[in-house]
Amino acid sequence: MDYEYYTANDGCTLAFQTSLPIGAKAVRETRYERCILLMHGFSGSSTYFTNNFEELSREHCVVAPDMRGHGRSGRPLGGYHVARLAADLRGLVAHLRKSVNTVESVKIVPVGCSIGAAVLWTYVELFGCDDFSGFVFVDQGPLQDRSPFGNWDASKSHLGCYDEQTMQAAQREWIHSSANAHKDLVQSCLGYRHAPEPDTDDLSDERRQRDEEFFTRISAQCDQTWLAKLLADHTRYDHREAIADIVLPTLVMAGRRTGCFPLEGMKETVRQIESKRPGTAKMSIFYSGHWLFYEEPERFNKEITEFANACFR
Template sequence: MTLLCFPYLVLCGWTELANSTSTSGGPRARSDSKASVIAEEGPNYSRLLLLLHGFSGSSDYFDRNFDELAKNHWVVAWDMRGHGRSGLVKARKGASEEESEQDNDGKENDEKKENGETSYKGGYHVARLATDLHNLLTFLKTSRLGFSPQSLPQPPLEVIGVGCSIGAAILWTYIELFTDSDFFSGFIFVDQAPLQDRSLFDSWDSTKAHKGCYDEATMLGAQQAWNLPPEDRHATHLGLVDECLGYRHKPLPTDKIDEKERKKDEEFFTGISAQCPSGEWLAKLIADHTRYDHREACEGISKPVLVMGGKRSGCFSLEGMEEVVKRAKKGGNEKAETSWYESGHWLFWEEAERFNGEVLDFAKRCWSE
């Protein structure tokens, strides 16, 4: 695979490839379930549910979703560049680009910055992550053919992209760079507005922009929080949890979350953020992410669209997320709809059963046509 850093993959319903492919730390098979079949003769690796996690997350975000989604489908999630167990390109002081090393295990090398963290170079742009996605899909398209009997038909790869938070932004950027005509059958965008910053254009104010990171000052504050030394960054990770779990951001008397579960969720998500190789790299990525205006890109989506949003999200308003559907329809796409949840930004975690059911129903509608 032609990537600057090799991604950590989670492959469900594709045990053969998972057991035979070597990347950094993985990939791994998360389920023994079977993919759907071609002509009842063998596994169908032509239809893929692709899960994209959010900022500072990893494929582990979907631990409550893999098994159900993979019962009859091929499911892939990947740790994006600079996240989880995927690496970054290390930068040596005074070294040329050719001498820079590639970090595929997320571990620090001997050369430290003043804050005790390895220095990394490049890749902190949403467009770079979208290009990684294109390379990944090309790899999956060609690799799957080696595990089906040659006597079986080989239909084109059809993908339902499920992008959560920055994962949605990566899909919009992919559409802008490569269009949606090559791999995709439909898109699910989870709790992400198409522009985080407030804007002079098209009345994009506090009612639609990100609730906490929406201009130069708030972006710089976010960068400072993520650029702290690793040992001081726990409060940043904890703040993300408070923002993204609905029962913490906007608690209700009806929430049935005891202290044990609350603590378990906290440790799970802060632990994932702590896996990221570099806080500095994430700080650079967030600057690019928050300024990126995807509204016009949404007008170019020709495939079915489902926007999911949490009513208790600490990140975006429903009005901001609804702009995706409005823009898709403005571009002539009438197969665009919304689904609002009672939880927060990580609705796939808080309302996993509903999320899983809606993803499967959406996929069925897309692939039945």
């Protein structure tokens, strides 16, 4: 995987990793025609997918952006909105298609993890589905806050950040106690931390420490105040109606031991799509937590490859 860069329509420089060279360095390679686009979560980066790049790139071109404010991408003062991230994604899609002139067409299946899923739902609301061949949404509910609309209560909303009070408490921690926020994120997102099962979680202290350092180091790269502002926009965004407009094959992945959303909340994505187009969406429940692509990479890579191949036919 190599880093490349493009410029968003507001001048922000955005980074992404790619398994195949693009632009003037592009070669004649059929894998360009089949692109898997990996979208990381809140405070993450493309590095999250270190356990997935090699296997997924065997059959496909793999692209993984760093969202603005994350990883190696620019640090703007504004732009802390899910809609801005969706506009950035549209710019990346256009950039990729323009930069790969060795094939006639590039088909894309995006995999949105956590806030990456929210970015894709916003993309559908703003720009439709035409740029993609299918969707994968990983461990994200369509609304974080509790809401009187649609009986969206504690059985479906985010487990820890679900109203104004809890959101502001999370903001204060990200701004004023970011090291604790990073560790709390690890605690809730790794299944063996959030819901340990001693009989099956045979992990060494070295492995546990290595995992914590990996994720906290990535979160520390971000501007913490900017992240706190993004959180406010993200947690209130209700994507349910937009999800119902998805017309493409959809795979929803969820972690049984996630510390972020109840399974009932994540099942809503399948229900919304199936309500209009039966047979379009399906769900896969993993044994691990929110970062299931990291904890169960072999299964994740296999299911993504099989789903993408079906979408690209």
